[in-house]
Amino acid sequence: MHPVIPYVTAALLFGLGVYGVLRRRNAVLLLMAVELMLNAVNLVLVTADATVRAVLPATGQVFALFVIVLAAAEVGVGLAIVLQLYRLRESIAVDQVPLTERADDPAPDRAEPHEAVAGVA
């Protein structure tokens, strides 16, 4: 087994993930690109576990499992944020999110029905 094959695969996947994060406007597509990057890191960990004879066996696989759990937590919180953004703004384009709220911004008006619902609840 030549370890350079999975390593180069992982490097290319990471590059694709970086490209996707910088290129995409849709926040859900951005999260998909982040998943590609996390998978590239996992692939490096598992390949290193198969090729390097470490003192502790299976350490790379243990860390790959940890990264998978972290990715699950990340995508859960990230999608909650994306859906909340969509509820407030009707759009999830990441380059259209204003950094500060202005008084003439139409977005707070859109948020008001939720306030009313919350008041009833």
Next chain:
Amino acid sequence: MTTADILLFALGAVAVGAGLLVVSTRHLVRAGLWLVVALGAVAGLYLVLAAELVAWVQVLLYLGAVVVLLLFAVMLTRAPIGTSYDLDRPGWPAVLVGGGAGLGLAALLVHAYRWSTVDLPEPGNAERLGAQLFRTWVLPFEVLSVLLLAALVGAIVISRPDIGKGR
């Protein structure tokens, strides 16, 4: 070239090709489906590399849970069916940074490993991995369970606008 090499090469080509389609397709739902192909090919790579438990956890958690969550999010944000032309920003900085990162890392790893050969470890069961996980790494494991609980509570608080308004 052994059988493992051919399998690694083929699965790696599938993973990179599907990953390229994930970041370049103009259909939102198809991006999620190509992500399934890419992550499945990476799971196949794990199987060849004798990491069976990681491979099946990848299938369960990534293909089963994460991709379904992403597709739910695509539908809940009322994604258009069919081609959408407003998905991308201007591409040259992304091509430069992404291509630089990918090709730079690839060159570094090729320089480090050349065409050296390593014997694959024995395809075992989950016993060795489980022993390591619950002996050496048991404290990080428990910390991760607390982190999952925190992420769960955080996601609920974020997605309910009536929590935390001081009433």
